[in-house]
Amino acid sequence: MDYDKYDVTVMRRFPGGYYTSLLNSQIKVISNTFIDARKHPVYNHLIRVVCDRMPRKLMYRLFVHRKYDVEIACGDSWAATLIGGSTNKKSKKILWEHMDVTLDESTATHFSTSKVREFFSPFDKIIGVSKDFAQKFIEKYGFENKVTYIYNPIDIEDIEIKKEEEVESYDEGFNILAIGRFMPQKAFVRLIDVTKSLYEKGVKFNLNIIGEGPEESIIKNKIDEYGLKDKIKLLGFKENPYPYIKNADLLICSSIHESYCLVVAESLVVGTPVLSTACTGPLELLDNGKYGMIVENSNKGLQNGIETLVTDKNLLKKYKSMALERKDFFNVNTCIKQFEKIFEE
Numbered sequence: 242m243d244y245d246k247y248d249v250t251v252m253r254r255f256p257g258g259y260y261t262s263l264l265n266s267q268i269k270v271i272s273n274t275f276i277d278a279r280k281h282p283v284y285n286h287l288i289r290v291v292c293d294r295m296p297r298k299l300m301y302r303l304f305v306h307r308k309y310d311v312e313i314a315c316g317d318s319w320a321a322t323l324i325g326g327s328t329n330k331k332s333k334k335i336l337w338e339h340m341d342v343t344l345d346e347s348t349a350t351h352f353s354t355s356k357v358r359e360f361f362s363p364f365d366k367i368i369g370v371s372k373d374f375a376q377k378f379i380e381k382y383g384f385e386n387k388v389t390y391i392y393n394p395i396d397i398e399d400i401e402i403k404k405e406e407e408v409e410s411y412d413e414g415f416n417i418l419a420i421g422r423f424m425p426q427k428a429f430v431r432l433i434d435v436t437k438s439l440y441e442k443g444v445k446f447n448l449n450i451i452g453e454g455p456e457e458s459i460i461k462n463k464i465d466e467y468g469l470k471d472k473i474k475l476l477g478f479k480e481n482p483y484p485y486i487k488n489a490d491l492l493i494c495s496s497i498h499e500s501y502c503l504v505v506a507e508s509l510v511v512g513t514p515v516l517s518t519a520c521t522g523p524l525e526l527l528d529n530g531k532y533g534m535i536v537e538n539s540n541k542g543l544q545n546g547i548e549t550l551v552t553d554k555n556l557l558k559k560y561k562s563m564a565l566e567r568k569d570f571f572n573v574n575t576c577i578k579q580f581e582k583i584f585e586e
Contacts (some may be wrong), residue, residue, distance in 0.1 A: 242577055244268075247584075250309070254319055255285070259480065265307070273304045277468035292319060297326025305329075311584050313337055314364075318348045325363040333584065336364045337539055343377050344498045357382050366583055370501035373521040389583075391525075393501055399570065402512050404483035411488060412474075415446040418489035418513075420482055420504045423454030428518075430456065430463060432495040433462050435543045437467045444548050448473045449489070451482055486511045491550055491557065494523055495543055502526065509533070510566045514560035516546045532567040533560055 244267040247574060249549075251270050254436055257277040261270060274288060292300060303433030305312075313335045314324035317411040321336055342349075349360050362464050363383055366431065367388040369375045379385050394578070421427040429450060450460075450473070464473045466562050482504075486492060494517035497504075500524035505577075508515050509526070519542075525532040532555075534545035536562035 242581075250302070250307070250523055251554055252324065254288075259478065265482075286581060287556050288336045289319075289340045293324070295571050297322050298328055299326070301326040308332070308439055311335065315339070317360075321328065322348060322359070322362075325360060327363065333366070333586075334364045335583065336361070336369060336387070338374065338378070339500055341374065341498050342375065342381050349382070361387075368583070371522050371525050373525060375501050377521075391579045392571065392575055393506065394573040395456075395503075395506055395510055395512055395571040396573045397571065400483050400507065403485040403513055406481055406484045408481075408484040408488075411449060412447050415559040416449060416452070416488070417488050417491045417493055417547070418449050418485055418497060419493045420451040420486075421494075421496070423452055423460055425456065426489045426499075427452075428495045428497050429460055430473050431540055432543065433460065433469070433473060435495075435540055435547065438540070438544055439548060439551075440472070441468070442548070444551055446490075446547070446551050449476055449485070450474070451476045451479050451485060453478050483507070483511060489513055491516060491547075493543075493547070494518060494520075496520055496523075497538065499523060505533070506571050509564045509573055512561060512565045512568075514550065514557055514564055516543075516550055518542060527569075528567075532563045 244265065251264065251268055253270065253272045253468060255274055264270060274315045279550060287325040291457055304323060305327070308576055309332050311333045312324045312327055312329065314320035315337050317336060317338055317340075324334055324336070327334055333495065349357055352360060352405035363380060364387060366386045367384060369388065370393050372390050375388050375390040378388050383540060419429065419432060421429070423429060428472040432448070461475065464470055476485070486508050490516050491502065492513050494502050494504065494505050494515070497520065499520045504516070505515050505517055505526050507521050509532060515527060517527060517533060517535055517540040519535050520538060524535060527535055529535065534546050550560070
């Protein structure tokens with residue numbers, strides 16, 4: 242983005258955040274409160290309860306103290322409540338949605354028809370991260386004239402540099418990588434069950450998982466229960482996951498549902514073969530299986546897909562080649578131009 246043309250401010254609900262340090266130095270970063278809620282769960286809960294009960298226009302006046310030409314809400318929870326209450330009549334208001342509205346719980350999930358209309362009406366544009374998202378949003382909520390989609394931008398040049406960083410090596414053998422927050426949607430527990438089943442069949446590989454989250458203790462207990470501590474490694478959060486993607490033989494998305502799945506796109510950019518369950522984002526990113534393997538969204542589907550790619554080296558090589566062909570599809574400049582067009586309409 243041209244920072245001579247755009248003066249950008251990122252507003253956070255709380256200070257902190259893993260990726261704040263990666264923002265361009267010309268971006269202003271402000272926080273609504275001064276305490277890192279991740280370290281103080283009671284405070285976190287209290288603030289959420291208060292904000293959830295506060296009229297959105299009052300919330301906007303309380304937290305937004307400048308006049309902006311464009312106001313973007315990232316997600317339809319607190320951010321959408323805040324920006325939807327904007328008292329700035331001259332600003333363009335955009336909702337940038339990153340979830341599957343038919344499967345994910347959100348602020349608007351249980352609203353009545355009239356409440357949905359009231360919640361989304363303030364936005365001039367509603368942007369999703371996939372074509373399927375746009376279709377599902379329209380089917381569920383309407384707003385056909387406001388809804389569009391732009392695939393998440395990826396800075397290919399930045400990834401090309403970062404993937405060369407030296408990191409600890411994987412164990413010897415066939416290495417599979419999975420990345421994501423430890424939550425039910427990502428289905429890491431299912432992936433561990435599948436790994437156990439494949440080991441019992443004699444299909445050998447190492448499973449490496451980058452991430453953290455609320456299901457971490459469940460995942461660790463599963464690994465211990467199955468006696469797979471030597472074969473399933475939890476690597477924790479990694480600010481730079483790209484060397485791990487580059488060094489893996491295969492990247493897996495085991496999710497139950499995904500509106501986009503950034504890690505699948507990043508794996509294609511790096512050139513690592515991808516196997517994914519059949520869900521919205523990966524289906525589009527992999528063009529229904531042309532650029533990576535799509536399997537049935539079930540334990541059996543994952544098991545069959547992993548076994549196939551671990552044992553069929555020619556097929557794995559084909560998907561590696563196809564991944565690199567898909568690379569230019571994610572050019573960040575294309576995405577930026579689409580956003581700028583909306584800003585200036």
